[in-house]
Amino acid sequence: xxxxxxxxxxxxxxxxxEAQKAFDRxxxxxxxxxxxxxxxxxxxYNQTETLQDPTAHAEIIAITAATQNIGAKxxxxxxxxxxxxxxxxxxxxxxxxxIKRIVWGAPEPKVGFMQFESILSKYQKSLLHPxxxxxxxxxxxxxxxxxxxxxxxxx
Amino acid sequence: xxxxxxxxxxxxxxxxxEAQKAFDRxxxxxxxxxxxxxxxxxxxYNQTETLQDPTAHAEIIAITAATQNIGAKxxxxxxxxxxxxxxxxxxxxxxxxxIKRIVWGAPEPKVGFMQFESILSKYQKSLLHPxxxxxxxxxxxxxxxxxxxxxxxxx
Numbered sequence: 001x002x003x004x005x006x007x008x009x010x011x012x013x014x015x016x017x018e019a020q021k022a023f024d025r026x027x028x029x030x031x032x033x034x035x036x037x038x039x040x041x042x043x044x045y046n047q048t049e050t051l052q053d054p055t056a057h058a059e060i061i062a063i064t065a066a067t068q069n070i071g072a073k074x075x076x077x078x079x080x081x082x083x084x085x086x087x088x089x090x091x092x093x094x095x096x097x098x099i100k101r102i103v104w105g106a107p108e109p110k111v112g113f114m115q116f117e118s119i120l121s122k123y124q125k126s127l128l129h130p131x132x133x134x135x136x137x138x139x140x141x142x143x144x145x146x147x148x149x150x151x152x153x154x155x
Numbered sequence: 156x157x158x159x160x161x162x163x164x165x166x167x168x169x170x171x172x173e174a175q176k177a178f179d180r181x182x183x184x185x186x187x188x189x190x191x192x193x194x195x196x197x198x199x200y201n202q203t204e205t206l207q208d209p210t211a212h213a214e215i216i217a218i219t220a221a222t223q224n225i226g227a228k229x230x231x232x233x234x235x236x237x238x239x240x241x242x243x244x245x246x247x248x249x250x251x252x253x254i255k256r257i258v259w260g261a262p263e264p265k266v267g268f269m270q271f272e273s274i275l276s277k278y279q280k281s282l283l284h285p286x287x288x289x290x291x292x293x294x295x296x297x298x299x300x301x302x303x304x305x306x307x308x309x310x
């Protein structure tokens with residue numbers, strides 16, 4: 001008998017499945033899922049090359065999918081799981097969607113939002129919605145390994 | 156005989172035409188156009204209510220339209236005209252699209268990106284692409300008036 005536990009690791013594994021889809025399509029391998037009441041209501045993987053659309057990040061696709069799925073533009077009880085630390089565009093999308101919680105895997109020091117957030121917080125400013133909760137480091141190694149493998153293949 | 160001059164005012168007037176479309180559809184009236192070599196290659200107006208999509212800002216729609224139009228994800232010679240100062244999500248989209256120049260009309264102190272940029276610049280950080288040029292205040296009054304009329308009607 002096996003019991004499925006719906007925890008952060010479970011849902012991040014789902015985001016990693018999305019990231020693998022990006023990898024298989026020669027896209028930078030980042031994946032995301034949006035979860036509401038332990039149910040995945042939106043999925044996305046980076047498709048900037050396939051769609052030739054610079055806004056087609058995993059998070060944007062997953063957020064838009066989630067809002068279309070529930071027929072409402074606010075995801076006030078949802079958690080966004082994403083394999084890599086989001087960029088400012090995607091954090092802005094999570095802000096507008098009023099996402100309750102954001103969970104990511106590996107840090108992204110070069111284009112992630114935290115390099116800005118850490119400065120802004122000293123000034124009582126934030127790129128995040130005031131009520132949002134954040135968690136990082138879930139399946140960090142798996143997320144990082146997929147990215148490293150992708151960029152190693154490119155060299 | 157009349158001569159059409161393709162200057163910032165001309166293209167911002169086109170962005171205002173987009174903003175009016177949003178107004179007429181009971182959307183927060185913000186409009187945008189993307190211009191390359193004096194040609195409009197993308198248009199957009201805020202459609203967050205119509206599409207129930209929190210990412211459907213005028214700029215995102217105009218940028219995506221432009222990339223689809225030219226079949227490439229980089230808008231390296233393009234100017235984005237938008238009636239109101241962009242938010243961080245839209246500035247992030249412009250960053251990823253490598254837009255060359257961003258021109259806006261009226262400031263947006265509450266959710267615009269400049270409140271963050273002004274702090275970050277002290278730390279040699281920026282939400283903008285390093286090479287981007289920015290211009291503000293083009294047809295500012297017209298852009299602001301449309302917003303005020305919209306919110307006055309809501310009261």
